[in-house]
Amino acid sequence: MKTFDVIALGELNVDLILNRIAGFPEVGKEIFARDMICTLGSSTAIFAANVSALGARTAFAGMIGRDAFGELVRGSLEARGVDTRYVIEAADRATGVTVVMSYGEDRANVTYPGAMEALRFADLDPEIFLSARHIHLSSLFMQPGLLADIVPILRAAHDGGATVSLDTQWDPAEEWRIDCREVLPLIDIFMPNEAELTALAHAASLDEAIGSVRPWLRRAMIVKRGSRGSVLVTAGGECREVGALLNREAVDTIGAGDSFNAGFIRCFVRGGSLGECQDAGNLTGAISTTAAGGTGAFADREAAVRTARERFGKQLNLD
Template identity: 40%
Template sequence: MSETFAPSSRPFDLLVAGEINPDLILNGDVEPAFGQVEKCVDSATLTIGSSSVIFACGAARLGLRVAFIGKCGDDLFGRYMLEAMQERGIDTRAVIQIPDGHTGMSVILNRGSDRAILTYPGLIAALSADDIPDDLLGQARHLHIASYFLQTALQPGLPDLFRRARRLGLTTSLDPNYDPGASWQGIRDLLALTDVFLPNQTEACALTGTDDPAKAARTLGKQTGTVAVKMGTQGALGVQGEVMAHAPALTVPVVDTVGAGDSFDAGFLYGYLQGWTLERCLRLGAVCGSLSTRTAGGTAAQPTLAEALGFLEREK
């Protein structure tokens, strides 16, 4: 089985339409308290943030040709993000910089396997479907959307965007991420237009009203093409038609779980675009997600394809 893509007439394997923001990650076993209480953390790291960008970095690290469209300010954080993306081989020519705009930012208090997140939206929500022209879509094989609930300007036009993408021959994927409003509205209307749906366990169960991830996956699988449910240390399970499969997570020293689900998505979609079986896609996703937790931030420990395949073969 080939591990690399056959030549394609389209210049990009993936087009990612998403939010752009850095993360300030604070590590320590502390809990903030008001009343001017000062507490110390163990470390602080400014790094690449946003589910969409972390995914794009993971996909590029695996060797996929990735283009990105989103909006950011022509400010310190915006320039930092664009330079970091370009250094990782992501084509950012379609990114729209707003001269007087403010790039969003997330402050993450990381405490082992759990974390609290405060996000300043800035331009995170500003991208709309009308900003994504057909000639850009037509340059890619696959369209990926993440952070659905944060990208409020994109939401109304997303069904039509997915229809346009499909008419142009692209497959589509969606990672909803968490809904800050806990309403979970809008996702169900998109499932029929989504080829790969990539929720985590909490999101899948909230969308289906069950606490059983396997049942949630089966329910979602009846509404979309392929479902992969991320379950942290329990690995991942997927449904594709009548097939259900499971892949375990790797046992690695966990430093930071930020972006692990996005790295999983990158691995899963690499396999999906290769035409791999559901189980093998899940296994590569689990390898990529697990390995990404070895250092602080979502991108520093993302594996190359050779490294990921080495672990994949070892786990047979």
């Protein structure tokens, strides 16, 4: 028996989210934002909080500073039922912070990485790879230590009997230094969005990007396309395109992709088909847009189920 359904491995920071901003910032000038939220941030943490809210036994492995933001991160994870026994506190580094300037469906982010940059494979408790049914990694390009050690991490996960998903997220340096031929065969579910995949594959179109990476897929890739839905690609070459469940009154789209990941992986670890997982991801991504911040719509399991039914006319199957 595995202790956890899912262990999320990756970056931890707080999000300072600014909404209703009067234009774009300019050097030497000041503008106002009329709404502000300070909350649990980072793609991996949003994923962990939401997959836990959806009923998966979840733990987190990452690094924070010994500071007030670190306390907020740990407390927020634990309040969502996420076990933090594998979260490391660094006495010499501060917890990361992302300032999010939200403009409708778009946003501009500025991140101070802090402790997340320092985490390496050697820092991780080996028990992580034995206690998880599934390990999810995200935001590799913001974590140079984990990026450098990605192959031994993935091999340790599979040696421990865990399946693995990866959402690389955007590369701030736009260098995309990852060897798909080496890494993707070690990933069960690869989870980029369209812009990330085309950049990673150095492709001019989505079709070209899919064709470029498909030979290296271990099992499947799900490509998130925002308001255009998602495309599921299997290692055998099958493609399934599903349109988005659009929310015409979206509060914001922060964390929608991470919430998609949470719904997909929650379905995956309970044995759902890949098509069922894709549908679950589309639905939880849409649910995320009904509240502010990446975790606001997932206060608990019942709230998510109710939103799915009342706002989108869908049944969110979690059992």
